[in-house]
Amino acid sequence: MTASLLIEIGVEELPPKAMHPLARSFADSLVARLDEAGIGHGAAEYFATPRRLAVRIADTADASPAETVEKQGPTVAIAFDADGQPSKAGQGFARSVGVAMADLDIEDSDKGRRLVYRGTAEGQPLAALLQPAVDAALRELPIPKRMRWGDGEAAFVRPVHWVVALHGSAIVPLTVFGETADRYTLGHRFHHPQAIEIADSQAYLEQLQSPGYVVADIGRRRELVMQQVNQAAASLNGQALISDDLVDEVVALVEWPVGIAGRFDQRYLELPREVLISTLEGHQRYFPVEHPNGALIAGFVTVANIASRDPAQVVSGNERVVRPRLADALFFWEQDRRHGLAAQVPKLERVSFQQSLGSLADKTDRIERIAAELVTAAGAHAAHVERAARLAKADLVTEMVDEFPELQGIMGGYYASGEGEPDEVAQAISEQYSPSGAGAPIATSPAGRCVALADRLDTLAGIFAIDKRPSGDKDPFGLRRAALGVLRTLIEGGIAADLAKLLDMAISIQPVGAAADTQSALWVFHMERLRGYYQEQGIPGTHFDAIAALDIVDMTDFDRRIKALGEFAALDTATVVCSAHKRIRNILRRNREDVPETAVDNATLTDSAEKSLKASLEDQGRTIETAADQGDYTAALAALAPLAEPLDQFFDQVMVMADDPALRRNRLALLSSIDRLCRRVADISCLSIEAA
Structure with a gap:
């Protein structure tokens, strides 16, 4: 017999960020354990609220099959x-x-x-197999820190208060952390605190919702939150600013979402937009609201976990709570502007960047020096870059950023602008942490790109110099993200700079003596990030290897070459040329000591196939060299295509390793010339191209 299997574990309020991962992991682990036990089943679905984790598995067999x-x-x-x-x-x-x-x-x-x-x-019954399966699934949950309760030894993310285990309508024997399973769950803490008898596993969601006032389906609850937030924002004649992260957090905090609109004093609208949003979202988990014209409204939307009989009282309470937060933010704003951003710079001497790498003032000095090296390549104004680098970290010691760390850089830009600094300086300060994450835009201004690059290069060089490099999945300093930010800014910003020299310089100005392999390790670290950057764009790893083999230090040049290589690889003749080049590389590698340094001697060419290849080499060589020198890598690689036929004939008709030493050396010289040409833009022997 088969039926839906329902397991629900009732707990005290879960940490909001843990709810969804725990529910998903519990379902995945339980399914895996049932598979191991040989219990047949259908699709699994998981549910969760702040007070429960649940999984329902369709068409679950009542026993494992006979074997x-x-x-x-x-x-x-x-x-x-x-x-x-x-x-x-x-x-x-x-x-x-x-x-x-x-x-x-x-x-x-x-x-x-x-x-x-x-x-x-004989197969074993589900009743005998479920307990070890659930125990194993609970042990595997990603719980960083388990808590204990009562006098027992039970340890879980939160204390467990009830357990439901139903196979269809039948209770399955199960004990979880001392709680014996039955068919009774609990509804909403206030709307329906009484126990609810679940008649059948298929009726679980419906019975929780009515009479229980609990929407256990995470996806459905998310839809309701969005709907409620949008309706409440419309009552303020505005539109809610909806952050996915905030929605996820709210969904994990409520079982019965009810949107509520509130207002605050208009005077707080003088605060920068980012400050208001951070205050409402970060501190209160409120949704900001804006006019259709994009300006913020002096109002907010919050999501309550109860349908109150006196909504006005709930609105008043939420408005009362947010006032002191906004008042604090306004106070910080006024105090910081009173002191001025430049006046904060001396305070950086008292703030440590990293114990071995000095203070933030020391880091500021290094950022200035590195940024100055980038001015010309970035097309920036030297004075603007110097000033922006000098003020870049000053907002870290302001009261506003102390309260809202996520506004670092942004507040510096506002303060600089308010103090009459050039727009380019203010913008560069606000862009210094760009890109802020995967997929986020790079700095848009030339000065901003210089400061953003200098900051990351200094951090990377410093942390590598003190040998605290990332290992495994541990990257406490965010160096992988920093390196990718460097690469993206160089490539997407069109900054033609020598990355190897920049790394050398950044390492050389650190206050510690770096190990001899620091620069090479840092270069490899960047190349690993660069490989991933192109893989995300669908560019094959062999294409990356073909460019990386040439030790290109200008990332914009690297990018142009790898894009051109993709076009070349699509040509019908690419297969022949690449295969021939691989063969050439192997021959030259095996006979390295016999390859002459001299040019090909036309008088020693005896076979018509080698003469034809030499003629094609001369014709196409000029085209390839000219196009490559001009940076037209697409044309340079395309010019390799006419070599396909003479190369094919050469290897079909000519014995490279002839008995005559003069013939052999001359043919090796010919192959060496072709090898250099085939590596002018990329080492195409690295490519793996299947014949059409």
Whole structure:
């Protein structure tokens, strides 16, 4: 018999960020354990609210299937004595499988004739297999810190208060952290605190919602939150600013979402937009609201976990709570502007960047020096870059950023602008942390790109110099993100700079002596990030290898080459040229000592195929070199295509390793010339192109 299997674990309020991952992991782990136990089942779905984790698995069998069992016993020589009577070994084997000696088969094997048992093992009931499956699934949950409660030894993310375990309408024996499973769950803490008897696993969601006032389906609850927030914002004649992260957090905080609109004093609208949003979202979990014209409204939307009989009282309470937060933000704003951003710079000497790498003032000095090296390549104004670098970290010691760390850089830009600094300086300060994450835009201004690059290069060089490099999945300083930010800014910003020299310089100005391999390790670290950057764009790893083999230090040049390589690889002739180049590389590698330094001697060319190849080499070589020198890598690689036919004929008709030493050296010289040409833009021998 099959039926839906429902397991619900009732707990005290879960940490909001943990709810969804725990529910998903519980379902995945339980399904995996049932699979291991041989219990057949259909699709699984998981549910969660702040007070419960649940999984429902369709068409779950009530037992594991019977299995055919085959066991080999001792050989006949051991199983029977000299008189042909069963020996102790033979009888022992029969007892172990639960049959008489006469019921065993005798078959040939690689060790001679031996006893064999074949039988059927009955399946085990779900009731016997569920407990170990649930125990194992709970042990595997990603809980960083488990808590204990009561006098027992139970430890879980939160104390467990009830358990439901139903197979269809039948209760399945199960105990979780001392709680015995039954069919009773609890509804909403206020709307329906009484127990709810779940008649059948299929009725779980419906019975929780009515009469329980609990929407257990995470996706459905998210839809309701969005709907409620939008309706409440419309009542303020505005539109809610909806952050996915905030929605996810709210969904994990409520079981019965009810949107509520509130207002605050207009005077707080003088605060920067980001400050208002951070205050409402970060501190209060409120949704900001804006006019259709994009300006913020002096109002907010919050999501309550209760449908109050007196909504006005709830609105008043939320408005009362947010006032002191906004008042604090306004105070910080006024205090910081009163002191001025430049006046904060000396305070950086008292703030440590990293114990071995000095203070933030020391880091500021290094950022200035590195940023100055980037001015020309970025097309920036030197004075603007110098000023922006000097003020870049000053907002870290302001009261506003102390309260709202996520506004670092942004507040510096506002303060600089308000103090009359050039727009380019203010913008560069606000863009210094760009890109802020995966997929986020890079700094848009030339000065901003210089400061953003300098900041990351200094951090990367410093942390590598003190040998605190990332390992495994540990990256406490965010160096992988920093390196990707460097690469993206160089490539997407069109900054033609020598990355190897920049890394060298950044390492050389650190206050510690770096190990000899620091620069090479840092270069490899960046190349690993660059490989991933192109893989996300669908560019094959072999294409990356073909460019990386040339040790290109200008990332904009690297980018142009790898894009051109993609176009070349799509040509029909690319297969022949790449295969020939691989063959050439292998021949040259095996005969490295015989390859002459001299040019090809036309007088020594005897075969028509090698003469034809040499003529094509001269014709296409000029085109390739000219196009490559001009940076037209697409044209340079395309010019390799006419070499396909003469290369094919050459290898079909010419013996490179001729007995005549003069012929052999000249042909190796010819191949060496072709090799240099095939590596002018990319080492195309790295490519793996299948023939169409």
